[in-house]
Amino acid sequence: MSLGIVFLSEVFGTAMLTLLGCGVVANVALKGTKGNNGGFLMVTWGWGIAVFSGVYVAAQSGAHLNPAVTFGLLLNGKKEYAPGVPVDFVSTLTYFGGELLGAFLGAVVMWLAHKQHFDVEPEPASKLAVFSTGPAIRSTPWNLITEIIGTFVLVFVILTFGGTPSGLGPLSVALLVVGIGVSLGGPTGYAINPARDLGPRIAHALLPIKGKGSSDWSYSWIPVVGPLVGGGLAGLVAAVVPIIASVAA
Numbered sequence: 001m002s003l004g005i006v007f008l009s010e011v012f013g014t015a016m017l018t019l020l021g022c023g024v025v026a027n028v029a030l031k032g033t034k035g036n037n038g039g040f041l042m043v044t045w046g047w048g049i050a051v052f053s054g055v056y057v058a059a060q061s062g063a064h065l066n067p068a069v070t071f072g073l074l075l076n077g078k079k080e081y082a083p084g085v086p087v088d089f090v091s092t093l094t095y096f097g098g099e100l101l102g103a104f105l106g107a108v109v110m111w112l113a114h115k116q117h118f119d120v121e122p123e124p125a126s127k128l129a130v131f132s133t134g135p136a137i138r139s140t141p142w143n144l145i146t147e148i149i150g151t152f153v154l155v156f157v158i159l160t161f162g163g164t165p166s167g168l169g170p171l172s173v174a175l176l177v178v179g180i181g182v183s184l185g186g187p188t189g190y191a192i193n194p195a196r197d198l199g200p201r202i203a204h205a206l207l208p209i210k211g212k213g214s215s216d217w218s219y220s221w222i223p224v225v226g227p228l229v230g231g232g233l234a235g236l237v238a239a240v241v242p243i244i245a246s247v248a249a
Helices: 003-029 039-055 067-076 089-113 113-118 124-131 138-160 172-182 194-204 222-248
Strands: 079-080
Touching: 003 039, 003 089, 003 124, 003 194, 039 172, 067 089, 067 138, 067 194, 067 222, 079 089, 089 113, 089 194, 124 194, 138 172, 138 222, 194 222
Parallel strands: none
Antiparallel strands: none
């Protein structure tokens, strides 16, 4: 498979992820929408369906949709990211680039769909929350720990039971994301994906959103670094689990 196909697959898959994922947050958070005040459970299920859709769209590339997943596969020692796609420096950057661009584009399309509601929403914080995550209690070390733990669960389960997201199955990954959201998502909004947070945050900064306020760049590194650390740790631990099991047997 060519890296061009991999790139486009990740772009379209991750764009679908953020279009629907950020879209459900918009439906809940923005003034006057049909889903306004739908609650956190509606958000978690919406993100789960967003993952389900994105995995199907990006099946050709293995549907990483997330630099933390790509990084976890790298540190796990996988030889291929997807059938015919060797793990190397160029392919890694191809996945990262496709994921980030796709996340940005999906957020832009989401904004277009909700443009009138962004215009009438009075709270800048609600507008930013549609695009990117933020902590319930702001504490750099604890917010970072939360993102590390949530992403560790995501990538460890994927690696342990499926190898790649498409191998595990779109529905299983979707339910896993819902489970992480309802269990671990309260403190930080569970970015668990650097592209999912950074791409839409860049879109928030660049788009002509009426009364949007700050993009909160001082927090923005946490949902990037935390998931990468969590995904990397998951890759390393998942590589050791079969060795421990074989020794124990």
